Amino acid sequence: MAEDQTDKTQVSRRAAEEYGTLRPGALIGRYEIVSVLGQGSFGITYRARDTQLDRDVAIKEYLPSALAVRHEGTTVLPRSARMVDDFMWARAGFLDEARIMARFAHAPAIVRVHDFLEAHGTAYMVMPLLEGETLEARLKREGRLHQPAIERILYPLLDGLEQIHAASFLHRDIKPANIIVAADGSPTLIDFGASREALQERTQAITAVFTPRYAPLEQFASGRQGPWTDIYALAATLYACIDGKPPPSAVDRASGIAIMPAAEVGKREYASRLLTAIDAGLALKSEERPQTIDEWRKILATGVSTGPTKAADGDPARWGARPLLVAPSLPVAAARRRPVTLWFGAGVALVLAGTGTYWTTFLREAPRPPAEVAARQQQASAGADAQKQAAEAEKAKATTKALDDLRRAAERDETSLRLGDKDRQKIQVALTSLGFTTGGSDGALGPRSRQMIAAWQQRSGAPATGFISAAQRDDLFRSAAPAIARWEEEQRKLDDEKKRADEAAAVPATAAGKYFWVGHAGCAIWSAKIGAMPLRIEMNDGQGSQHAIWGSGSVALDIAIRGDQAGGKFEWVSVIDSREWTGKFAGSASGDQILLQTVSRPKTRSTVSAIDDTLCQVELHRVPG
Numbered sequence: 001m002a003e004d005q006t007d008k009t010q011v012s013r014r015a016a017e018e019y020g021t022l023r024p025g026a027l028i029g030r031y032e033i034v035s036v037l038g039q040g041s042f043g044i045t046y047r048a049r050d051t052q053l054d055r056d057v058a059i060k061e062y063l064p065s066a067l068a069v070r071h072e073g074t075t076v077l078p079r080s081a082r083m084v085d086d087f088m089w090a091r092a093g094f095l096d097e098a099r100i101m102a103r104f105a106h107a108p109a110i111v112r113v114h115d116f117l118e119a120h121g122t123a124y125m126v127m128p129l130l131e132g133e134t135l136e137a138r139l140k141r142e143g144r145l146h147q148p149a150i151e152r153i154l155y156p157l158l159d160g161l162e163q164i165h166a167a168s169f170l171h172r173d174i175k176p177a178n179i180i181v182a183a184d185g186s187p188t189l190i191d192f193g194a195s196r197e198a199l200q201e202r203t204q205a206i207t208a209v210f211t212p213r214y215a216p217l218e219q220f221a222s223g224r225q226g227p228w229t230d231i232y233a234l235a236a237t238l239y240a241c242i243d244g245k246p247p248p249s250a251v252d253r254a255s256g257i258a259i260m261p262a263a264e265v266g267k268r269e270y271a272s273r274l275l276t277a278i279d280a281g282l283a284l285k286s287e288e289r290p291q292t293i294d295e296w297r298k299i300l301a302t303g304v305s306t307g308p309t310k311a312a313d314g315d316p317a318r319w320g321a322r323p324l325l326v327a328p329s330l331p332v333a334a335a336r337r338r339p340v341t342l343w344f345g346a347g348v349a350l351v352l353a354g355t356g357t358y359w360t361t362f363l364r365e366a367p368r369p370p371a372e373v374a375a376r377q378q379q380a381s382a383g384a385d386a387q388k389q390a391a392e393a394e395k396a397k398a399t400t401k402a403l404d405d406l407r408r409a410a411e412r413d414e415t416s417l418r419l420g421d422k423d424r425q426k427i428q429v430a431l432t433s434l435g436f437t438t439g440g441s442d443g444a445l446g447p448r449s450r451q452m453i454a455a456w457q458q459r460s461g462a463p464a465t466g467f468i469s470a471a472q473r474d475d476l477f478r479s480a481a482p483a484i485a486r487w488e489e490e491q492r493k494l495d496d497e498k499k500r501a502d503e504a505a506a507v508p509a510t511a512a513g514k515y516f517w518v519g520h521a522g523c524a525i526w527s528a529k530i531g532a533m534p535l536r537i538e539m540n541d542g543q544g545s546q547h548a549i550w551g552s553g554s555v556a557l558d559i560a561i562r563g564d565q566a567g568g569k570f571e572w573v574s575v576i577d578s579r580e581w582t583g584k585f586a587g588s589a590s591g592d593q594i595l596l597q598t599v600s601r602p603k604t605r606s607t608v609s610a611i612d613d614t615l616c617q618v619e620l621h622r623v624p625g
Contacts, residue, residue: 136176174233235281273303433483
């Protein structure tokens, strides 16, 4: 056993150096390899061309470097006889995962599987070639995302995860690197890790499938996994979107390293309902997180976390301990046992069927006492009542589901509007003016505002979803046009006051009041002949000018100071031949000194071409007035 483990460890170390990729032009069925897109310890992803449908695709090749190696540039073979069973078992799991993923062709934000096939001794999964960048790359470029961008990514992912969870399937490795963001901001979740996790449990040769700072504690400690596992990883991804970096790993947190709550990280920059949902999804204990996407949606919509909840559907056995969630082929020994089990089960079924027939016949023919007949009638009546109650409960459940579906659709519609802070504030102002008091106009659209939107919708005869559509927004703004106009006018005044204050703050102390600047100005073309022009400019709140006759012409100079920057313009007109030079200055104003030079070449009416290359400078020093 120890020898086997040592052998696998040595293989793992050599794996990355020994296995190669398929060459461009190689064929996998009808797909022609173009280039390599990515390479990891579990397989290789290629860019390929579908020669039959004439389209580009991405193909994922099953090649776990710890178990297999490429032979003669094409074929994939197990590394040793010891690894044949593990390699074949995991290859079947890879194909089963592809079959399951193919069922989610219409799931939002989930990568689709076009095709899967076996060739060259291994298996392949064919997917669309996605255009865009990973969320990880976007966060590296932008640091953090604004709330509309986060919501554009979040809600499609929730819709897709809800569908795959309903099929008892998990992603297991949600992180920014596994989310492709298109140019329009829409996301696609890639790289499901179910078959890798299954292989990891079977053999020590495979490293962990998850990414530590995005994985919950149960993935480190062999705990029970379920939708709450993906919820933690997505919450950690959202945390990275608001903080610019992921939270500490679950293991570090369990050992005492504190995490700053999202409610503090994103305070006053993001809606409190979003921050509350992130914190709820990052609960260290799995039972204290939302157990389903639907539970998490309610927190996202209301901003209210109810704390620990029961397991999904109230049935922990539905997910069990670390469920496989894929159906790889049974090992050979188990396959050989199956016929015995099936024949034994069939025999028991036949015996029970015969016994049931006998007792049914006996009871039908035996006489029953009146009391028994009455009791049976009472049971039948009770059974009818129970059926009626069950039917009503089913109807209520269907109604609730329809309302939930309607609410989710409305939420998606509102998200597509990409409402800015001003739009949200106008909604709150409009509602308040119509008698639906939101308690303020902070633009957050928290629980109180959602209640008021629902109340307004109900009064308008629309479904009370609490989320607003484009048509409803326009109707609301029309109904409250006077109040919105007053609010916008107040906002303009506030903005103007802030602008004036900012401009005043930008003027340094040296630019306030009246004072004089002395120095000289000159351009190379005429200073060499008549020297530099002396300057004495009276400045008033950072503005000043001088007009004078100098040499054989008249000079006009204007100077303006804004903060530590200064600029101006000049004009010199020759009295003798009416030649004219004009240009602009720019430079710095620090303390009691201004240094300027031309930033655009002087324009001239002279026929002397050398004028176009002249340099003009201004040097000034502040003196008491």
